[in-house]
Amino acid sequence: MSPRGLKSAFEISDLHPKTLKVQLLHIEVPTGLTIRGMDTKHDLLALLADQGVIPTDQQITLMRHKDRRYPLEKYIGTRALNLYQAMQPRAMPEGSLLISVYGNRPGHGILLGAWRVNRLMSAADAVAEGLTQGSFEPLTPDWPGYFHDLQEARLLDDLVLKLEVEWPGRELSWRRILSRPRKLTQHGKYQVSVRKDPAVPFISLLGASLVMAELRIALREPSWQQGLSQVRGIYVITDERDGHQYIGSASGTQGILSRWSNYAASGHGGNKRLIDLLERTPGRELDFRFTLLETLPADTPRAEVLKRESYWKVALGSRAFGLNLN
DSSP, rough: OOOOTTTEEEEEEOOOOOOOEEOOOOOOOOSSOGGGSSSEEEEEHHHHHHHTTGGGSSSEEEEEEETTTEEEEEEEETTTHHHHHHSSSOOOTTOOEEEEEEEEEEEEEEEEEEEEEEEEEEHHHHHHHHTTTTOOSSTTTTTTSSSEEEEOOOSSSSTTTTTTEEEETTTHHHHEEEETTEEETTTTTTTTESSSSOOOOOOSSTOOOEEHHHHHTTTTTHHHHHHHHHHEEEEEEEEETTEEEEEEEEEEETHHHHHHHHHHSSTTTTOOOHHHHHHHHHTTTGGEEEEEEEEEEEOOHHHHHHHHHHHHHHHTTTSSSSSOOO
């Protein structure tokens, strides 16, 4: 997954595995809607029009997902999320726009993103072309529906997991057509608002535990930037796919913020084992969970930080059974 908005937030100056350096710059909201300029309530179609989308020029489909088997927010920006939506019983025209939300509470949905339909084909053709690799569920050639080759439209990027869409009517009706060429079908029906709380709320550093997608979003928030920059400490990265762990520490001037920003920007933070893992299985960083094990004052000597890191490596067995080389 390419980090949303991180190009303006991080400048990678050295990608050597042992000396990856990241210069912390000011955090900018990605190009798109200015959140502060939006009314408390707004119509979804009007919001898209503000982004240059002309509803009557295309079909716009709105989907509300509520599958508890898959933590969809973990896969924002990934092909896995694209594939989750790719197979549909009814066809969406090529060139049409798909807006997806996740059913976070009754009668509402939180924005997951926007996609364009590049191509429309049968399941058999998609499997033959190898387009179904990485799906949550197996997609077989005999599936009777339609495969949509989706590409992120990069619309409303700054509102992902922040924009809440009202979902009127029966929730079982999870697929709605908002517009068709030369015809508006749902004008004014889907009201939206921006959640006041951050997409990934900062409560405290105690027990902080974030998957990669959450971390990349959290690093845009001033509360997370401030909290993570004020402490040094020890953290564990858990690969939730196989349970392997990597113990690391942060002892620089920007503390945990600097170290975790490295991981958010590169996926591996310059760690040799993680680099090898990502080369073998691209996108594997989305299975990484970052958990603070111990925080230390910002003036803690580096030698003391390393001593505590060594303790946690022994305590959790990350040298013998995990991803630590030393």
